[in-house]
Amino acid sequence: xxxxxxxxxxVKALLQDRGDLLIVSGLGSSSYDVxxxxxxxxxxxxxxxxxxxxxxxxxxxxxxxSRPVAIVTGxxxxxxxxxxxxxxxxxxxxxxxxxxxxxxxxxxxxxxMSHSGLxxxxxxxxxxxxxxxxxxxxxxxxxxxxxxxxxxxxxxHFARVAISTDHVDRALPPRDGVFLKNRFRGHLxxxxx
Amino acid sequence: MAASDTPxxxxxxxxxxxxxxxxxxxxxxxxxxxxxxxxxxxxxHDDPAVATTVLTTExxxxxxxxxxxxxxxxxxxxxxxxxxxxxxNMFSLLQSCRFPFLTFVTMRGEWAEFNPWQVPMxxxxxxxxxxxxxxxxxxxxxEDAGEMAAAAARLAYDSDQPIAVLISQRMIGAKKWTxxx
Numbered sequence: 364x365x366x367x368x369x370x371x372x373x374v375k376a377l378l379q380d381r382g383d384l385l386i387v388s389g390l391g392s393s394s395y396d397v398x399x400x401x402x403x404x405x406x407x408x409x410x411x412x413x414x415x416x417x418x419x420x421x422x423x424x425x426x427x428x429s430r431p432v433a434i435v436t437g438x439x440x441x442x443x444x445x446x447x448x449x450x451x452x453x454x455x456x457x458x459x460x461x462x463x464x465x466x467x468x469x470x471x472x473x474x475x476m477s478h479s480g481l482x483x484x485x486x487x488x489x490x491x492x493x494x495x496x497x498x499x500x501x502x503x504x505x506x507x508x509x510x511x512x513x514x515x516x517x518x519x520h521f522a523r524v525a526i527s528t529d530h531v532d533r534a535l536p537p538r539d540g541v542f543l544k545n546r547f548r549g550h551l552x553x554x555x556x
Numbered sequence: 557m558a559a560s561d562t563p564x565x566x567x568x569x570x571x572x573x574x575x576x577x578x579x580x581x582x583x584x585x586x587x588x589x590x591x592x593x594x595x596x597x598x599x600x601h602d603d604p605a606v607a608t609t610v611l612t613t614e615x616x617x618x619x620x621x622x623x624x625x626x627x628x629x630x631x632x633x634x635x636x637x638x639x640x641x642x643x644x645n646m647f648s649l650l651q652s653c654r655f656p657f658l659t660f661v662t663m664r665g666e667w668a669e670f671n672p673w674q675v676p677m678x679x680x681x682x683x684x685x686x687x688x689x690x691x692x693x694x695x696x697x698x699e700d701a702g703e704m705a706a707a708a709a710r711l712a713y714d715s716d717q718p719i720a721v722l723i724s725q726r727m728i729g730a731k732k733w734t735x736x737x
């Protein structure tokens with residue numbers, strides 16, 4: 364895994380010039396990475412709901428079809444919701460991207476190896492589910508080449524980003540779900556009462 | 557032996573529920589199919605103003621409903637009682653963020669049930685909702701369906717509450733397990 368990307372640098376590069384991107388981050392390190400890249404009212408950080416990040420993204424993408432929506436989550440979180448890849452591929456929202464930060468381990472719980480480390484190929488699963496656009500990202504150059512897809516509204520896109528298991532310090536976003544929900548809706552000009 | 561998927565119904569209560577959802581401006585409808593929901597599902601598919609999403613498992617619909625609300629739309633989840641247990645942990649999302657949530661649940665395992673495997677989750681359905689803070693309504697008579705759906709929608713979307721509306725198996729009609737001659 365030594366050649367793999369640093370997760371913080373990868374997410375920072377991915378979200379550079381984010382424009383009108385709406386982001387849902389999966390619980391654990393993915394939420395820390397998105398927060399560390401720069402807090403924003405259009406970030407909805409999950410601290411639970413494991414397996415649900417992609418589906419929150421689908422509901423959001425269908426409700427806001429003119430805004431690009433990115434899910435940034437981990438291999439463990441996505442593995443718990445593999446069925447949602449079939450659900451999303453069946454619906455084909457052009458404005459939705461699923462980005463899986465894959466270190467092949469459950470990083471938050473003691474670095475047990477995950478299924479992606481034990482042979483599961485997430486790109487093949489996404490392809491088999493019906494995603495029309497599937498990317499493997501193992502270098503910063505590939506990440507930079509992928510970044511415009513987050514904004515092109517021609518998805519749904521699935522990308523697996525191979526990241527290192529190297530330790531990074533936690534960066535903790537707000538944990539109050541009601542605050543995060545109202546901040547997000549306020550950003551979209553929606554009522555918050 | 558193929559079981560008939562056509563439930564016996566006494567009135568057009570699915571249309572009453574659908575009209576209440578339309579009046580409440582529900583724009584997304586997601587479901588794990590159930591024969592008892594088949595008319596509601598068809599009504600939604602025929603309506604270009606409602607985005608329908610078929611799910612692989614019920615908890616996907618809890619997460620989708622939360623995402624829809626984040627984006628300014630109202631969603632509803634249709635499932636049968638056997639799927640309620642699948643949702644339990646995902647209900648935490650509703651509580652943690654005070655998301656509105658509305659689901660209609662066709663009951664199995666309670667009225668003239670032929671399949672014993674449906675009974676345990678059917679019996680546990682109301683309490684599975686209640687332990688996670690979801691308020692449970694129940695429709696036993698077709699003539700109450702429209703009013704109950706409208707009240708549930710108001711409580712969910714206007715008061716930010718998670719609401720489940722159970723539809724009794726007696727009302728749906730017991731599933732027929734033998735072919736009509």
